[in-house]
Amino acid sequence: MTLKKTVHGIIFLFLLKSYFSAELITNQKMNFPENLYYTKDHEWVRVEGDVAFIGITDFAQHELGDIVYVDIASLGKTVAQHEVFGTVEAVKTVSDLFMPLTGEVLEINPALDGAPELVNSDPYGQGWMIKCSIANSAEVAGLLNAEAYKGLVH
16 A cells, blocks of 8 residues: 555545544534523523523533633622623633623632533533623523524534
């Protein structure tokens, strides 16, 4: 076998593996809970009275890969809608976290300090990131429902 055929074979196998990896991610069952709101920046919001729990979506955590660190330094601060409230670090990248609603950050999930991988394993449960007050309830109406968000990412 010539070197040229070997190189072509390696390239073919790499492309084949890349294709099937992409297909697995695309066809993987994504979770879009109906009781949540979503943003185009891939955050989710669970409204409970006048407070909101916020995290990143199942789609976002799949795209980021293994989460190794969550950095949120906005505790006690009022953060405007669309402003950065923290960052999430995965093995290969760091991504900003954008505030879906204007409000004061009341609590940061303490479990993420020792176990940031909760964002991957349970993004809508134990992997929540912050709890905040809702300063302007009209902003909730501008968020996406599950069906609209599903359409955005598919």
